[in-house]
Each structure stands twice: as C-alpha cells, then as structure tokens.
Amino acid sequence: MIVAHVDLDAFFAAVEELENPELRAKPLVVGGDPHGRGVVATANYEARKFGIHSAMSCAEALRRCPHAVFVRSRHSLYREYSQVVWETIRGVVPTVERTGLDEGYLDVGEVASDFLQARWIAEAVQVSVRAATSLTCSLGVSSSKVVAKVASDYRKPGGLTVVPAGTEAAFLAPFDVRRLPGVGPKAEARLRAAGVTTVGALAALGDVDLRRLLPGSVGTLLRERARGVDRRELELSTARISISVENTFERDLTDRRRLHDELRRMGGAVAEHLRESGRTARTVTTKLRYTDFSIRSRSTSLRVGIDDGSEIGELACGLLDRALRDRPGALRLVGVGVSGLSDFRQLAFPAVSDDTFGHYPSGVSTPRRPL
DNA sequence: TCTGGGGTCCTTTATCGG
C-alpha cells in the first residue's frame, strides 16, 4: 500500500484571504464572535505567530492579538472551494477518501509503483490544486494512514514528506506523543505523567506498563500506530450514520419553555436534513451541557423511522425533561440528534392500529422513571 | 465572560428473551 494524506493549509483562512486579498499579511482568525462564546476554527499563519490556534476561545485570541481581524465561518463557501479541490485531486489520483473538507487520503499505489513515483504524484497534486484554486496543501506519503498523516503535518505549509517502507517507526519516534492521531488530551496526560513524551517511547512500552497507562483496546491500538503499523484501508463509502444540531446560548438558560422552543426548532432543522437526504431515523437523542461543562444525554428509540420535525421536537422535549429531573441545573447548550438512519421511508398504512405502526417509543428497555 | 458545532467509534451497564 502506498497512501498519501493531503491537508489544505489553514484552509478556512486561506479561502477568506482569496475572497478578500486585503486580509493577506494580516493576522486573521476565522471562527465565532470574539465577544461571545465562540472558538477559533482556523487562524492564518500570521495570527499563529501570536500563539493563536484552532479550538482556542476567540476571547483569548483577541487578548493575544488585539489587532487581529476576526471573520465568521462561511461553511457553504468553503464547501464550494473544497469541491473544486477534490475534483482536481481526483484528476491525478482517482481513488480518494475524504475525511473532512480540507483533508483526506489518496490511493497513490493505484498510480505509482514505488516511492519515487509516489513523490512525483504528490507533487502533481500540489501543483494542480494550486493551479485550480491558488490554495496550497501539504502531503505525506507512506505505507500506512497514520504515518502519512503525521508526515503531511510535518512540514507545513506547502510541505511534502515521503516516508519509504521500512523507515516508518524511525520517522515517528521523535515526535511528541500528542502528534499521534488518537492521542487526545486524556491519553496525553496519562502518558506524560509516566514520562512517556515521544511516539518512540509509546512504541517501546511493555505490555504491563501499557495496560496500566491506557487500558482496553485503545492502548494496544495506539502502540501499534506508534510503531507505524496501521492496517486500515481507504474508506470509500460516505454514508452518514447520524445527524445532529446543537447550539450554545449566549447566556446559560434555565427557563423550561425557552429550552423547549429551542429543541422544537432544532427538531425541525434535523428533520429537514433527514428529508433532504431522503432518510428516516429511529433514535432521537437530546444533549445537554451544564454550566460546569459536563454533558448528559438521553435518547429513545422508535419502532419505525420518522422524519417529521414536530415529532422529533416533542420527543426531544420529553427527553430534556427526563434529563433535568435526573439532574437539574442551568444549561449552556442543548442539542438534538438522530441516528439509526435508514434509506427508505416506511409507507403509512391508514387502517392499521397505532399499536402496530405508530411512532411511539418502544419502551422496551426505557426506564419509565428514575430509580 | 475561558472552553463551538458536527461528527465517529468504543466501552460499560442494563434489560430482555431463551
């Protein structure tokens, strides 16, 4: 397998710069409201010099760089650019797995028989993307997804890193553990506390230490990845398995009526997405985030799939009430999600009793009341 | 006045039916 990982450089910010060239050479932050509760989606390289990075609160970004330009995300615009980029890439490498608007894996083995040819292909991708959109991207080429991904991040922006077969583990070893995909804040903290700070150190961990630090299958998986071993193939199917909408309030909310109104609105929005994709959902989930940032969710499953907004909204309200009975408190966010999606709508047969075909919670294993 | 929104996958626990 020869696989490349492509990653557009500071994608959202780069698109905003193309749309408005005056922004170039200024620190630019794409994301939410710097005076509200928004976070940074992408900062351009100028802004990164001030320590601004993705997921940082916009308020903090403003503090770090008061003269930065803040613009709100325009996802539909990014989607258009992304489409052109991927059409262009498919012109060079036909088999691709998109993992986001701005990144994905390419089956380079299909068009190259060794790593030298693979490098030419990767260069061709960079050149054609730039020609088609003026956007720059970074690529990593290797024998597995993890290594390709770490490699694409290695020299940004505009970088190209080829890691030939046999050199994977040695390439990964010096990187900070956090750079390994799958190591998030929790795993990082546990590893670091035990003195495991590099990917190489994780790769060298013995079974006993590994089980202690990262119990379960995660540990084994991450250690394999740290050694450059990753048997995942390209994932070509793209069917969604859930759809959700959520919203953080400007100020925390306790008023049940306003929460219900919000959930009904979201139920409608979710239903619209469902109908657009011609699908129905069997499970509805309400998500709550309390002031202390802890998250609760309650869900219920139906016998048949639905795509009706008010139905989803009412179920979501009932779930919210249940959750607030279990744990009352002010909320900073609520959300509605649906899952258990299927492609076809079940036809409604008029003369059949509700008991058989009605859209009611099955109640089979749903506790009717707490405790 | 720190900390978004949209996802995926995995694990644990409870429940049900045989």
Add this chain to the structure above:
DNA sequence: TCTGCCGATAAAGGACCC
C-alpha cells in the same frame, strides 16, 4: 419455579477528530 448463562440490543458516557 429459581438460577445461571449467553447473545442481542439500548442507553449513556467518554474520548477523539476536523
């Protein structure tokens, strides 16, 4: 009738990713 075991499924939470 009681108990235990097993598999399937639901619910809930946690971690992670872009």
